[in-house]
Amino acid sequence: MHPSVRIRPDIAKMEGYTFISGPYDVMSQKIGVPADQIIKLDTNENLYGMTPEALAALDDLREQGHIYPDVESRHLRALLADYLGVGAEHILVGAGADELIDLTLRLFLEPNDTILNCPPTFTMYTLVARWIGNCRVVDVPRFMDFSLNIDAIEQAAHATHAKLLFLCSPNNPDGGLLKAEELDRLLQLPLVVVLDEAYIEFSDSQSFASRIPDTPNLIILRTFSKWAGMAGLRIGYGIYPLDIITHLWKIKHPFNVNIAADLAAQATLNAFPQATLQKIIGERERMRHALAQIPYLTPLPSQGNFVLCRVHGLSTVALKAALDARGILIRNYPNKPGLADCVRISIGKPEHTHALIHALVEIGEGH
Numbered sequence: 001m002h003p004s005v006r007i008r009p010d011i012a013k014m015e016g017y018t019f020i021s022g023p024y025d026v027m028s029q030k031i032g033v034p035a036d037q038i039i040k041l042d043t044n045e046n047l048y049g050m051t052p053e054a055l056a057a058l059d060d061l062r063e064q065g066h067i068y069p070d071v072e073s074r075h076l077r078a079l080l081a082d083y084l085g086v087g088a089e090h091i092l093v094g095a096g097a098d099e100l101i102d103l104t105l106r107l108f109l110e111p112n113d114t115i116l117n118c119p120p121t122f123t124m125y126t127l128v129a130r131w132i133g134n135c136r137v138v139d140v141p142r143f144m145d146f147s148l149n150i151d152a153i154e155q156a157a158h159a160t161h162a163k164l165l166f167l168c169s170p171n172n173p174d175g176g177l178l179k180a181e182e183l184d185r186l187l188q189l190p191l192v193v194v195l196d197e198a199y200i201e202f203s204d205s206q207s208f209a210s211r212i213p214d215t216p217n218l219i220i221l222r223t224f225s226k227w228a229g230m231a232g233l234r235i236g237y238g239i240y241p242l243d244i245i246t247h248l249w250k251i252k253h254p255f256n257v258n259i260a261a262d263l264a265a266q267a268t269l270n271a272f273p274q275a276t277l278q279k280i281i282g283e284r285e286r287m288r289h290a291l292a293q294i295p296y297l298t299p300l301p302s303q304g305n306f307v308l309c310r311v312h313g314l315s316t317v318a319l320k321a322a323l324d325a326r327g328i329l330i331r332n333y334p335n336k337p338g339l340a341d342c343v344r345i346s347i348g349k350p351e352h353t354h355a356l357i358h359a360l361v362e363i364g365e366g367h
């Protein structure tokens with residue numbers, strides 16, 4: 001490289017991350033199945049799509065698209081405050097929960113700081129930490145049943161003086177919930193707990209958001225990508241104690257939330273798609289029972305819009321390839337510790353479950 005070009009050495013050496021999925025046309029190229037025949041159950045999207053109200057709201061763009069969005073997302077934050085029962089002053093909106101992960105890490109991390117991560121879980125926490133650089137990620141693996149090893153987290157927190165602990169509930173990829181007594185114990189630690197509730201709308205458990213005003217070391221991240229069917233518009237939010245959010249405002253890109261996402265999110269909250277959510281939750285239970293009938297799969301109970309299955313007597317690579325060939329996309333993890341024998345299947349519509357189960361039976365017969 002030219003001596004004037006001094007890329008950060010850690011990034012120069014870093015392996016690029018390969019995102020496994022993409023929109024229908026990209027996946028069509030990849031698996032050789034026409035885009036309109038693909039059943040996309042690999043990235044926990046909401047296959048019912050955006051609400052009719054959100055779609056209608058996008059019409060307003062014709063009048064507003066040439067004006068910068070509100071730096072403070074005032075209308076949306078007021079609606080979110082009602083939805084969550086937490087004051088708008090605690091809420092910061094961003095381009096997906098991913099941006100809030102990034103902002104939160106950038107607010108806290110100095111060179112040589114440590115964060116705690118509890119894999120298997122969502123990868124963005126450690127990925128973004130690595131991008132920021134000069135920090136240490138200490139993994140405290142979950143048990144085989146994906147529950148947290150609270151004793152080990154406590155030990156690691158004290159041993160490393162970690163600044164942040166990332167948790168996810170329902171956890172991606174297994175769909176298990178964080179218990180209130182676990183959170184209570186972890187909040188006693190000398191660190192900030194960042195709790196990702198991207199899938200909480202699909203669960204029968206309450207969000208911990210209402211605790212924020214009285215809990216100085218808890219942050220909660222949420223998104224419109226999953227329940228609201230808005231993954232493509234990129235909008236999420238964080239709920240923060242006042243002592244933290246004050247400083248986040250200083251480092252947020254002013255126009256991080258595009259106006260289309262902002263308007264669509266407002267419209268979604270104004271006409272909450274409860275019926276669609278109930279359909280997805282019902283379908284999750286129906287799909288899990290159907291998956292349990294497949295001899296080579298053991299599905300786990302889940303509180304998200306996905307089900308994780310252990311696969312027996314067949315590699316997940318072979319299973320994914322066989323489903324790809326039939327146009328059905330699921331997620332496998334051949335290189336991830338603790339997940340090599342697992343596949344994660346997102347919840348679609350009843351006809352998607354039907355096609356999936358049919359394909360799984362066929363694959364089993366041919367095996």
Ligand SMILES: Cc1ncc(COP(=O)(O)O)c(C=O)c1O
Nearest residue numbers: 096097098122172198223225236
């Ligand atoms: C646990 C979890 N958090 C956050 C995200 C990202 O959300 P967003 O699309 O709002 O960036 C995902 C997406 O897969 C996720 O699984």
